[in-house]
Amino acid sequence: xxxxxxxxxxxxxxxREENFGxxxxxxxxxxxxxxxxxxxxxxxxxxxxxxxxxxxxxxxxSKNDNRLPGLPQSLAKLKDKGVILEC
Numbered sequence: 329x330x331x332x333x334x335x336x337x338x339x340x341x342x343x344r345e346e347n348f349g350x351x352x353x354x355x356x357x358x359x360x361x362x363x364x365x366x367x368x369x370x371x372x373x374x375x376x377x378x379x380x381x382x383x384x385x386x387x388x389x390s391k392n393d394n395r396l397p398g399l400p401q402s403l404a405k406l407k408d409k410g411v412i413l414e415c
Contacts, residue, residue: 331381335403335412337374345371352411361411363402368393376415 337343340355349365363369368390373383380399384390406412 330400331384332379333403334376334379334415335374335407336376336415338410338413341411343371343374352406354411356410361406361409363406365395365399365402366393368395368399374412 342353344351348362350363350369352361352363378386390396403412407414
């Protein structure tokens, strides 16, 4: 996992926390995208202020989450679909 990547929401995208993880809603569809990450990431992560590594350092409980290995692939898919942007 590249610990230096930062992400922000693409224009016209909103995100909210749900029990299963995160729900993304895009106005350019409209489309819904689900990220089953539990509480591994919060909506604040997508402000583009923190890299993945910085986020995990600030939330040490996330480092033991069994969903962590799938995080890079999930973020890459959201980026490919134009839901989030790398910054």
